[in-house]
Amino acid sequence: MPVALCTMSHSPLMGRNDPDASIVAEVDAAFADARAFIADFAPDLVVIFAPDHYNGVFYDLLPPFCIGAAAQSVGDYGTQAGPLDVDRDAAYRIARTVLAAGVDTAFSERMHVDHGFAQALELLTGSITAVPTVPIFINSVGEPLCPVSRIRLLGNAVGQAAAALDRRVLLVGSGGLSHDPPVPRLDTAPPPVRETLISGRNPTPEQRAAREQRVIDAGRDFAAGVATIQPLNPGWDRNLLTVLASGELDEIDSWTNDWFVEQAGHSSHEVRTWIAAYAALAAQGAYRVRSSYYRPIPEWIAGFAVTTALPE
Numbered sequence: 001m002p003v004a005l006c007t008m009s010h011s012p013l014m015g016r017n018d019p020d021a022s023i024v025a026e027v028d029a030a031f032a033d034a035r036a037f038i039a040d041f042a043p044d045l046v047v048i049f050a051p052d053h054y055n056g057v058f059y060d061l062l063p064p065f066c067i068g069a070a071a072q073s074v075g076d077y078g079t080q081a082g083p084l085d086v087d088r089d090a091a092y093r094i095a096r097t098v099l100a101a102g103v104d105t106a107f108s109e110r111m112h113v114d115h116g117f118a119q120a121l122e123l124l125t126g127s128i129t130a131v132p133t134v135p136i137f138i139n140s141v142g143e144p145l146c147p148v149s150r151i152r153l154l155g156n157a158v159g160q161a162a163a164a165l166d167r168r169v170l171l172v173g174s175g176g177l178s179h180d181p182p183v184p185r186l187d188t189a190p191p192p193v194r195e196t197l198i199s200g201r202n203p204t205p206e207q208r209a210a211r212e213q214r215v216i217d218a219g220r221d222f223a224a225g226v227a228t229i230q231p232l233n234p235g236w237d238r239n240l241l242t243v244l245a246s247g248e249l250d251e252i253d254s255w256t257n258d259w260f261v262e263q264a265g266h267s268s269h270e271v272r273t274w275i276a277a278y279a280a281l282a283a284q285g286a287y288r289v290r291s292s293y294y295r296p297i298p299e300w301i302a303g304f305a306v307t308t309a310l311p312e
């Protein structure tokens, strides 16, 4: 069945701590191109892989993956709040195929998602309900993480499931390339923050605003060169884009989780969502990258990229 792919970095700092207007215009043009590509493809189902940033998934029960049969967006960083238009039947069909392939995904009838999903759906399709969706969470933040080789297997199984649906399926991956924003970590967080990582659902508006302001401040400091967070790594980012475009995805299996962090920061694990989306596309045969935009954008704490691809 027809498939197409669009992968994109997200950043909660877009519109909150913008780079020079010429760079914003360049990114806007990349998204306009992606939207035109998607409109031309006319998907009737979006399968989106995205991470969570302790808004929907916590250490009280932290699976490596979760397929949502129903999901609602928490509305962080000004993204749309409320239910996604989840295609429940497609979600179950995909989950059955993934489990049959030996990939032990979790499953949810009440998934909570954050800007990782919502920003991508809004930017690419106009809203969180524009096209029926199957949201697939990939843990990219809460260590310990599974080896990245499992992500390729997940993507492959999702791609096989997508092929068996009689649908026009857009595969989306949402996550930054090299970046190390100040997402708290369980082993270094002070006790009150640690508790929010374990069970922090439904913060008060004041608590959410304080978290968001901390990230905005970090973006300002990073762009000013005075933040203590890890630099972006454009060389690493460009190599990743080259490998994804080459179709030689099994090369990625040897990359260790520590190497991702050393090279590209903790949140570079978010490229798991890209790897899954490309592996899903590869499940249907050879593919060709149709467009690839990249720029390191310190104001957004992001190696920022947007790609589109189609089967050959």
Ligand SMILES: O=C(O)/C=C/C(=O)/C=C/C=C(\O)C(=O)O
Residues within 6 Å of the ligand: 010, 011, 012, 053, 054, 175, 176, 179, 181, 182, 183, 184, 211, 214, 215, 267, 270, 300, 301, 302
């Ligand atoms: O500080 C917190 O509690 C949360 C921080 C974030 O949610 C940061 C998110 C940053 C991204 O999504 C990104 O990929 O840069």
Ligand SMILES: [Fe+2]
Residues within 6 Å of the ligand: 010, 051, 053, 116, 175, 176, 267, 270
């Ligand atoms: Fe993120």
